[in-house]
Amino acid sequence: MRALHPGLGPDFIKLWSATAIANLGDGVALVAGPLLIASLTPDPAAVAGAAFAQQVPWLLFALISGAWADRLDRRRLVVTVDLIRAAALGLLVVCVICSAVSIWLVYGVVFVLGTCETLADTASSAFVPALVPAERLPVANAWLGATFTVINQFAAKPLGGWLFVVAAAAPFGLQAAAFVVAAGLIHLLPAASPSPSPAPPASSPAASPPPASCDSTSPSSASESPASLPPASSSSASGSVGLRDRQSLRSEIVEGVRWLWAHRLLRTLAVAMACGNLVYCAAFATFVLYARDRLGLGSVGYGTLLTAFAVGGLLGSVLAPRLIRTVGAAVLLRAGLLVEVALHATLAATTTPVVAAVMIVVFGVHTMVWGTVAWTLRQRAVPSSLYGRVTGAYSLLDLGGAALGSLAGGALAQTFGLIPVFWGAAVAMGVVVVLTWRPLGRATVELREADPS
Structure with missing residues (x-):
C-alpha cells in the first residue's frame, strides 16, 4: 500500500x-x-x-x-x-x-x-x-x-x-x-x-494589512501580498491560546472571515466558486428533463451521460499534479472558468448526446484540477489556528451557492425554459471570468512561494 x-x-x-x-x-x-x-x-x-x-x-x-x-x-x-x-x-x-x-x-x-x-x-x-x-x-x-x-x-x-x-x-x-x-x-x-501560529515578523510583507480599497476585481490591489492578513488588532489572537480562549465565538468567526477576505487570491477563488456553483446548480437542477427533452435520452442514456462527469473527474485526478507542475496554477484556474462558460454554452446549443458527453468529460477534468489547486493553495496559505474558520467561510460561499442554485433552478426553468437557463449560466460565468482574470494570475507564484521545498 x-x-x-x-x-x-x-x-x-x-x-x-x-x-x-x-x-x-x-x-x-x-x-x-x-x-x-x-x-x-x-x-x-x-x-x-x-x-x-x-x-x-x-x-x-x-x-x-x-x-x-x-x-x-x-x-x-x-x-x-x-x-x-x-x-x-x-x-x-x-x-x-x-x-x-x-x-x-x-x-x-x-x-x-x-x-x-x-x-x-x-x-x-x-x-x-x-x-x-x-x-x-x-x-x-x-x-x-x-x-x-x-x-x-x-x-x-x-x-x-x-x-x-x-x-x-x-x-x-x-x-x-x-x-x-x-x-x-x-x-x-x-x-x-489546532496549534497557534505566530504572527508574521514585522519585516514580512504579510504583516502589512491590505489596502483599504482592495477588492477581488480592483486593479489597484495588484500589489497586495499573497499572504495578506487583517490588521494586527484582529489577527493577534491567533498567536495566543489564552487570549483566543477568551474571545467570543462570534469574534472568532469574524477573525476567520476577515482573514479570508483579506487574502486576495483565496477570496477570489471562494467568490468565483460561489457564483459558479450558483449558476451550475440552477442550470443542472432540471438536467434529467434536459437529457430527455433536448437530447432525446431515456433512463439508460441519462445514466450513461451522468457517468461522463465521473470519467472526467478520474482523468482530472490523474492529470492534476503534473499539470500544476508544468502548466501552472494560474493557467489552470483561468482555463477552468473558460471551461465552465463552454459547458453551459455547449449544452444550450447542442442537441447531440455525444457532444454533450464530451463537454461534460472536459468539465469533469476541470472540476478535479480546480479542486486540487484550490485545496492545495488553502492548505499551504492558511495558518493551522485559523484553518477551520477560514475553511468554514470558504465553504459558506462555495456550498451555499450550490444550495441557493438548487433551490432556484426549478423556478427559473419553469419561468424561462430549460435552454435559456443554460444560456444565462454561460453569460454569468463569462462575467466571472472577466472579473477574476487578473487576481487569478497570482496563483502560480503563491503556490510556489508557499512550498517550502
Missing part, C-alpha cells in the same frame, strides 16, 4: 482508507435516498426538499462549524460526528424495517447528516496538511479526489440501487457501518488540536 503513496506516509493511508470507506457509504445512500423518498411520496417538491434539507446546514452552520473546528481536537471532533451520523442512520434503518418511516423523519435524518457534514468536512480538511509534506499536497489531494470519483461515483451507485431492491434498509445500514469504521480509522491518527 505504501508503494501507492510515495512519500505520503502511513498516517495518510489511514486517512485515505477512512475516506474511501465513508465515500462508499455516501455513494450508496446518494442513490438509495431518492429511491426511499420517491417510495414515500410522488411529489417532486417533497423529493427536492430532501436534497435541500441536507444542503441548507452549510448556509446555517458553516461559519460556526469552522470556529468549533479551531477550538477542539479535530480528530476527536470528526470521530464524534461520524458516530452521531451512524446513530441517525441507525434510527432510519430501524424505522424502515418497521415500516414506520415518514418523509419528515427522512428530512430530519438528512438535516442531521448535513449538519454533521459541516463539522466533519471542515475539521478533516485540516488533516492532509498536517500529515503530508507540503511538496506532496497536490499528489495527496489528487489521490483523495480519485478515490471519491472511483468509489462514490462509479462503484457505490449501482451497489446502492441493488441493495435498495434487496432490502430498503440495507444501503442505510451500510452507510452507518461505514461511518463507524471510518471513525475507528480516524481515531488512529495523531491528535489534531
Whole structure:
C-alpha cells in the first residue's frame, strides 16, 4: 500500500482508507435516498426538499462549524460526528424495517447528516496538511479526489440501487457501518488540536494589512501580498491560546472571515466558486428533463451521460499534479472558468448526446484540477489556528451557492425554459471570468512561494 503513496506516509493511508470507506457509504445512500423518498411520496417538491434539507446546514452552520473546528481536537471532533451520523442512520434503518418511516423523519435524518457534514468536512480538511509534506499536497489531494470519483461515483451507485431492491434498509445500514469504521480509522491518527501560529515578523510583507480599497476585481490591489492578513488588532489572537480562549465565538468567526477576505487570491477563488456553483446548480437542477427533452435520452442514456462527469473527474485526478507542475496554477484556474462558460454554452446549443458527453468529460477534468489547486493553495496559505474558520467561510460561499442554485433552478426553468437557463449560466460565468482574470494570475507564484521545498 505504501508503494501507492510515495512519500505520503502511513498516517495518510489511514486517512485515505477512512475516506474511501465513508465515500462508499455516501455513494450508496446518494442513490438509495431518492429511491426511499420517491417510495414515500410522488411529489417532486417533497423529493427536492430532501436534497435541500441536507444542503441548507452549510448556509446555517458553516461559519460556526469552522470556529468549533479551531477550538477542539479535530480528530476527536470528526470521530464524534461520524458516530452521531451512524446513530441517525441507525434510527432510519430501524424505522424502515418497521415500516414506520415518514418523509419528515427522512428530512430530519438528512438535516442531521448535513449538519454533521459541516463539522466533519471542515475539521478533516485540516488533516492532509498536517500529515503530508507540503511538496506532496497536490499528489495527496489528487489521490483523495480519485478515490471519491472511483468509489462514490462509479462503484457505490449501482451497489446502492441493488441493495435498495434487496432490502430498503440495507444501503442505510451500510452507510452507518461505514461511518463507524471510518471513525475507528480516524481515531488512529495523531491528535489534531489546532496549534497557534505566530504572527508574521514585522519585516514580512504579510504583516502589512491590505489596502483599504482592495477588492477581488480592483486593479489597484495588484500589489497586495499573497499572504495578506487583517490588521494586527484582529489577527493577534491567533498567536495566543489564552487570549483566543477568551474571545467570543462570534469574534472568532469574524477573525476567520476577515482573514479570508483579506487574502486576495483565496477570496477570489471562494467568490468565483460561489457564483459558479450558483449558476451550475440552477442550470443542472432540471438536467434529467434536459437529457430527455433536448437530447432525446431515456433512463439508460441519462445514466450513461451522468457517468461522463465521473470519467472526467478520474482523468482530472490523474492529470492534476503534473499539470500544476508544468502548466501552472494560474493557467489552470483561468482555463477552468473558460471551461465552465463552454459547458453551459455547449449544452444550450447542442442537441447531440455525444457532444454533450464530451463537454461534460472536459468539465469533469476541470472540476478535479480546480479542486486540487484550490485545496492545495488553502492548505499551504492558511495558518493551522485559523484553518477551520477560514475553511468554514470558504465553504459558506462555495456550498451555499450550490444550495441557493438548487433551490432556484426549478423556478427559473419553469419561468424561462430549460435552454435559456443554460444560456444565462454561460453569460454569468463569462462575467466571472472577466472579473477574476487578473487576481487569478497570482496563483502560480503563491503556490510556489508557499512550498517550502
